Amino acid sequence: MNLMKAIQVHAKGEPMKLVEIPVPQPKAGQVLIQVEACGICHGDSKVIEGWASEYPRIPGHEVVGVITQLGIGVTKWKVGQRVGIGWHGGHNHTTALTMDGGYAEYMVAYEDGLILIPNELSSEEAAPILCAGETVFSAIRNSKARPGDIVAVSGIGGLGHLAIQYAKKAGFQTVAISRGKEKEELSRKLGAHHYIDAETEDIAKSLKDLGGAKVIIATAPNAKAINPLINGLCVGGEVIIAAVSDEPLEWSAMNFLVGTNTVKGTFTDINEMEAAIKFSVLADVRPMIEVFPLEQAKEAYEKMMAAKTHFRAVLSIKK
Ligand SMILES: NC(=O)c1ccc[n+]([C@@H]2O[C@H](COP(=O)([O-])OP(=O)(O)OC[C@H]3O[C@@H](n4cnc5c(N)ncnc54)[C@H](OP(=O)(O)O)[C@@H]3O)[C@@H](O)[C@H]2O)c1
Numbered sequence: 001m002n003l004m005k006a007i008q009v010h011a012k013g014e015p016m017k018l019v020e021i022p023v024p025q026p027k028a029g030q031v032l033i034q035v036e037a038c039g040i041c042h043g044d045s046k047v048i049e050g051w052a053s054e055y056p057r058i059p060g061h062e063v064v065g066v067i068t069q070l071g072i073g074v075t076k077w078k079v080g081q082r083v084g085i086g087w088h089g090g091h092n093h094t095t096a097l098t099m100d101g102g103y104a105e106y107m108v109a110y111e112d113g114l115i116l117i118p119n120e121l122s123s124e125e126a127a128p129i130l131c132a133g134e135t136v137f138s139a140i141r142n143s144k145a146r147p148g149d150i151v152a153v154s155g156i157g158g159l160g161h162l163a164i165q166y167a168k169k170a171g172f173q174t175v176a177i178s179r180g181k182e183k184e185e186l187s188r189k190l191g192a193h194h195y196i197d198a199e200t201e202d203i204a205k206s207l208k209d210l211g212g213a214k215v216i217i218a219t220a221p222n223a224k225a226i227n228p229l230i231n232g233l234c235v236g237g238e239v240i241i242a243a244v245s246d247e248p249l250e251w252s253a254m255n256f257l258v259g260t261n262t263v264k265g266t267f268t269d270i271n272e273m274e275a276a277i278k279f280s281v282l283a284d285v286r287p288m289i290e291v292f293p294l295e296q297a298k299e300a301y302e303k304m305m306a307a308k309t310h311f312r313a314v315l316s317i318k319k
């Protein structure tokens with residue numbers, strides 16, 4: 001029996017651990033992928049905190065690898081193709097919640113959950129685009145903003161640092177909002193025209209002083225970070241919430257009436273993954289990554305949760 005290394009959450013509430021388990025076999029409609037890279041997303045906290053339908057479970061939903069075996073009936077793919085999979089696993093599955101994910105040397109995936117990865121991107125570069133990148137790319141391109149408008153990004157982590165680049169490259173006046181000064185220099189290098197320190201500045205006033213944001217992408221998973229954003233919009237602007245937080249938000253009706261503002265959510269969309277990858281190649285957008293071996297997944301995850309990663313941790317998993 002062929003064995004593989006994987007990082008597994010054995011039971012709800014248990015810490016993730018390195019294990020050696022049999023390489024999974026693809027069922028009908030599935031392929032076996034030899035994983036080359038897997039991004040570490042804040043959304044991985046769901047499987048680690050116990051949201052998966054069953055355990056043991058392998059985290060990881062920003063996966064790039066090479067197809068090594070086809071299950072019965074697979075027609076879309078060939079052995080040897082390099083493919084990517086995000087949060088939506090195909091067949092109504094959620095990667096790393098209802099099926100195992102990519103913190104492993106191999107994973108099985110449904111053929112309709114995959115996209116082809118172009119040669120211009122390394123596996124480590126492509127992986128974060130499959131969830132973090134796609135989420136903010138589609139939020140911006142389906143927003144009210146038009147070239148020249150102000151687009152602000154709150155929370156400069158995996159999603160936020162890609163949102164800055166997409167906004168800049170798509171022709172928006174781009175504002176980064178972070179806590180402290182630490183991320184200012186890198187945010188400006190990524191393309192931010194302005195930087196707001198949420199610890200020392202009144203975010204809404206600073207945005208209004210610039211003319212008000214047409215769109216603000218909220219990626220910091222914290223109500224205190226999201227609450228002030230609505231008052232920094234220009235007339236007819238929108239706050240788009242990408243962050244996952246169950247804390248209640250504090251807004252009055254007046255916040256919506258003054259300027260007829262909108263607040264909406266955005267959720268990762270399998271149909272936009274290919275477009276996000278294509279735009280990243282076209283406009284030369286790349287994630288800024290810190291690469292870790294599979295064995296250090298726990299350390300990499302903890303660094304991300306402490307908002308210390310610049311800016312996406314990626315597991316590089318080559319045999
Ligand atoms: N909607 C979707 O489809 C979708 C897809 C992927 C991820 N998500 C969610 O989006 C959020 C961001 O994910 P990510 O992978 O980018 O996470 P991340 O890399 O940890 O970045 C989040 C950033 O938010 C800020 N932040 C974190 N904790 C904070 C706190 N307590 N108060 C204020 N700011 C805080 C930090 O930036 P600063 O240091 O700059 O403040 C941090 O770097 C998560 O909630 C994740 O679950 C949603």
Ligand SMILES: [Zn+2]
Pocket residue numbers: 041042043044061087131132
């Ligand atoms: Zn994610």
